[in-house]
Amino acid sequence: MSVNYDKFKLKEVINASGKMTILGVSKVSKAVLEAQQFGGEHFFEMSDLSEKIGEYLAKLLSVDDVQIVSSASAGITQSVAAVIGKGSLMHVYHPYSDRIKQKEIILPKGHNVDYGTSVELMVQQGGGQVIEAGYANMCTPEHIEMCVTENTAAILYIKSHHTVQKSMLTVEEAVFVAKKHGVPLIVDAAAEENLFKYTKLGADLVIYSGAKAIEGPSAGMVIGKKPYIPWARLQAKGLGRSMKIGKENILGFTQAVEDYLKNGSEPGESMKKRLVPFIDELNKIDHLEAKMVQDPAGREIYRASVKIMDQPAIEVITALKEKNPAIYTRDYQANHGIIEFDIRAVNDEEMKKIIVRLKEIMA
Numbered sequence: 471m472s473v474n475y476d477k478f479k480l481k482e483v484i485n486a487s488g489k490m491t492i493l494g495v496s497k498v499s500k501a502v503l504e505a506q507q508f509g510g511e512h513f514f515e516m517s518d519l520s521e522k523i524g525e526y527l528a529k530l531l532s533v534d535d536v537q538i539v540s541s542a543s544a545g546i547t548q549s550v551a552a553v554i555g556k557g558s559l560m561h562v563y564h565p566y567s568d569r570i571k572q573k574e575i576i577l578p579k580g581h582n583v584d585y586g587t588s589v590e591l592m593v594q595q596g597g598g599q600v601i602e603a604g605y606a607n608m609c610t611p612e613h614i615e616m617c618v619t620e621n622t623a624a625i626l627y628i629k630s631h632h633t634v635q636k637s638m639l640t641v642e643e644a645v646f647v648a649k650k651h652g653v654p655l656i657v658d659a660a661a662e663e664n665l666f667k668y669t670k671l672g673a674d675l676v677i678y679s680g681a682k683a684i685e686g687p688s689a690g691m692v693i694g695k696k697p698y699i700p701w702a703r704l705q706a707k708g709l710g711r712s713m714k715i716g717k718e719n720i721l722g723f724t725q726a727v728e729d730y731l732k733n734g735s736e737p738g739e740s741m742k743k744r745l746v747p748f749i750d751e752l753n754k755i756d757h758l759e760a761k762m763v764q765d766p767a768g769r770e771i772y773r774a775s776v777k778i779m780d781q782p783a784i785e786v787i788t789a790l791k792e793k794n795p796a797i798y799t800r801d802y803q804a805n806h807g808i809i810e811f812d813i814r815a816v817n818d819e820e821m822k823k824i825i826v827r828l829k830e831i832m833a
């Protein structure tokens with residue numbers, strides 16, 4: 471292979487931390503790589519590719535239409551531009567014109583979060599103006615309603631663990647308010663696992679990230695109703711151009727969606743099976759104790775939880791990252807002396823490397 475870690479003096483990274491943007495999020499499957507290769511080796515009429523793939527995915531996802539974009543962030547920006555421009559070509563070329571008045575995007579204040587960049591910046595990039603509804607710790611349907619004016623372009627709901635979870639209106643309630651006032655509802659479900667739930671509840675545009683739950687290549691998608699999705703597609707002629715996605719990733723991501731719908735994520739049972747020998751090996755190392763734990767939020771995710779004796783866990787965590795390969799772990803419980811290994815993106819060979827390195831560190 472002409473590409474490897476050495477060529478560019480890069481550190482190999484073993485990602486036992488979960489889905490992390492700073493490490494590149496996901497590994498993709500062989501089937502996805504093959505689809506990417508087909509994309510890389512052939513030409514397409516790009517507008518044809520965008521529409522036909524949209525139709526194909528729309529059938530799989532039981533929606534009117536789907537637009538593949540370069541990321542969920544690009545999905546937010548282009549959805550906002552879509553609901554403001556409503557298919558106007560004049561708007562596509564001049565999305566930031568002062569003449570546009572109906573550009574307010576109502577967002578629960580507790581949803582105005584930073585997930586690596588801010589939701590507000592992505593809205594502004596799409597020509598929208600965020601109107602925060604409610605308070606940092608509370609937003610009711612009434613709080614949203616009192617913000618609706620003739621300048622409202624949409625309501626935006628962020629479904630994510632990043633947001634304030636308590637005393638926030640539900641997606642169902644947001645749908646109800648949006649319908650009552652005849653404004654579209656955009657749901658950012660970037661990292662969510664259920665690709666049907668929010669459109670079924672009645673959201674008009676729902677946004678997913680390509681490399682999170684779906685484990686595809688760098689991409690995103692906006693799924694939902696006509697005419698909104700075609701309006702989002704139109705943005706490729708305007709502000710969408712600077713966030714263009716290539717043909718390789720359109721095809722690779724489509725394959726990833728198909729595989730995800732067929733197989734879902736790795737089942738809990740499979741994770742448990744892969745963890746047993748790993749935990750056995752861990753327990754042979756001095757000064758630590760390993761056991762299997764389930765995700766505290768109750769998801770079907772199992773991890774190795776390792777209690778470090780006789781030294782602060784943070785020293786071990788730092789040492790794990792220092793050498794090549796750099797090993798990244800889940801560190802939320804480090805101050806209790808516990809390091810967690812999330813093996814969703816770790817294969818058998820990498821587990822062996824983790825054991826070798828831990829033995830060195832603990833010796």
Ligand SMILES: *Cc1c(COP(=O)(O)O)cnc(C)c1O
Nearest residue numbers: 541542543585630660661679690
């Ligand atoms: C990760 C995330 C995004 C951004 O996804 P990208 O595909 O990386 O742009 C947007 N919103 C939420 C809630 C996220 O968790």
